[in-house]
Amino acid sequence: MIGKVPDQGKSFRGVVNYLLFGKKDEPSPERVAWVETRNLLVTDPKKAATLMRLTAQKSKRVKTPVYHYVISWRHDEAPTDDIMRIVADTTCQDLGLDEHQMLYVAHRDTDHRHVHIVANRVHPDTGRAWKNSHDYRRIECSLRRQAEGMGMDYVPGRHNDPERFHGKSRAPANPERQRNRRLKQRDLPRFDEATRSKHRERLHQLVLGASSWADLDSQLASEGFAVLRKGQGLVLADASGTMKLSDLGRDIRLKGLEERFAGSFADHEEERKQQQAMQKALVPSRPKTVERQPEPPADKPAEVPPPGPKPKEPNQSAERFEALKDAGDKADMTYSLYNMGLASREQVKNAARELKQAREKLDEGRPLIEQLTRDMFKEKELEPEPRAEPSRQRRRDRGRGR
Known part of the structure; x- marks a missing residue:
């Protein structure tokens, strides 16, 4: 077992x-195996999310009330x-979250089961906030204790198995990821x-036919791919994206390749870096030429660069509409709880x-002519007063021509 905190x-x-539907461009609702709630009055996951948001409003200081982690098996x-x-x-009990509101979502879209x-x-x-300091340490220790009690395997780490990592330095930082962060660039998407199905068969044949790490590099390079380290595994990457080595099939794993090639990928990666450094040292560097900018004439004033674009002001209409949407969700949830006998009439009035107030704030940002038109239709139309019937004497006078 292993725990991850994304x-x-x-x-x-x-x-x-x-968790329920997947990405917007790739929906996959069938991956959900089962869903359960803890310390919530509802079982519907959508209503549970609304109720958790309303509960988080009890604390004005907490800006990130969401806590999400994953437990996976081999x-x-x-x-x-x-x-x-x-x-x-x-x-959750070892973390101190056993009295908090929780939602469990189990998936079956991968080879290993996870929740x-x-x-x-x-x-x-x-209304107090739970502190998530040293959460990964507590998760590691809890999963090791449970795995040993159930006879399962656990992933050793620095917190749950300190004897194994004693005296060992931490893994070196990924230079590619550091460079992307420095240049404010995102990592290659998966x-x-x-796309994985398109490349799977061809890359699977190349990996099975390779006789060494160097042979694998050359064969992948012919297809425009390279094998790179990512986390605890390997990925196959080109200029547009990456795919895991395990995506090629269950018969291809890092441990199996190291046994077949009679060498670890870490040693091969170190040799590859040394070769790249030697090739870079053999290439003579061209001297840098500094071009001298011509000085402006004395009689001509220097050009003043045009002012940059003004910073964009925040979209207040969108924020007000979002506030109106949240207020509407809160009012609906409060009314539902009131019908269930879990909310008072005063809470319903406050939500209304x-x-x-949210509607009034949204109306303030609308154009004046739209407000006047809307208010005009809101007003009740004035009905004309009923006309009084003439008296009998007046009808006689009209008949006599007076």
Whole structure:
């Protein structure tokens, strides 16, 4: 077993929608195996996300109430759903989240079973925020203890197995990733399923036919690919994206290649860096020529560069519309809780008042003519007063011509 803490999302709705439906351009709702909730009054995951957001509003200081981590098993292990639930509950208890609102989403779209845990850092009763300091250390130690008790394998780390890593330096930083961060560039994206299927058969044959790491490099280079280290595994990358080595099939793994090539990839990577450094040293460097800029004439004033573009002002209309949307969701949720007997009438009034204020703020940003037109249609039309019937004496006078 291994625990991972990915990049935390900004909202419960965004994280839950991604876990349920996948990416927007590649939806995959069939990957969900099962969903469960903890310390929530609802079982629907969408309503659970709304309820967690409303609970997080109890704390005004917490800016990131979402906490998300993953528990994964080996590809040759097949834990039951009950074991996955027990491990998730025990890990949350060791983290101190057993009284917080949580949502479990298990996936079956990979070779190894895994479950996602989305927790609300804000306590539903006290409103205090849970501290996530040293969370990965606590997750590692908890999973090792549970794996040993269940007879499963665990991934050794510096926190759950310090004896193994004692005296060893940490893994060197990835220079490519550091360069991308320095230049504010994103890492190469991962190929989608269609692109992976397109290259899978050809690359699978090249990897199986290679006799050494150097032979693998040359054969992949002929196809425009290169094998690179990423995390604890390898990826095959070209100029447009990457794909995992395990995407080629279950028969191709890093450990198996190292045994077949009789050498580790770390040693091959070091040799490759040395060869690149030697080739770079053999190429003579061209001297840099500094071009002298002509000085402007004395009688002609220097040109003043035009002013840069003005910074864009924040879109207040979008922010007000988002606030109106949140107020509407809160009002709907509060009314639903009121019908269930879980909210008071005063809370319903407060939610309606906040919704009205959000509508008024949105109306303030509209053009004046639109406001006047809308207010005109809002006013009730004045009905003409009923005309009084003439009296009998007046009808007689009209008949006599007076």
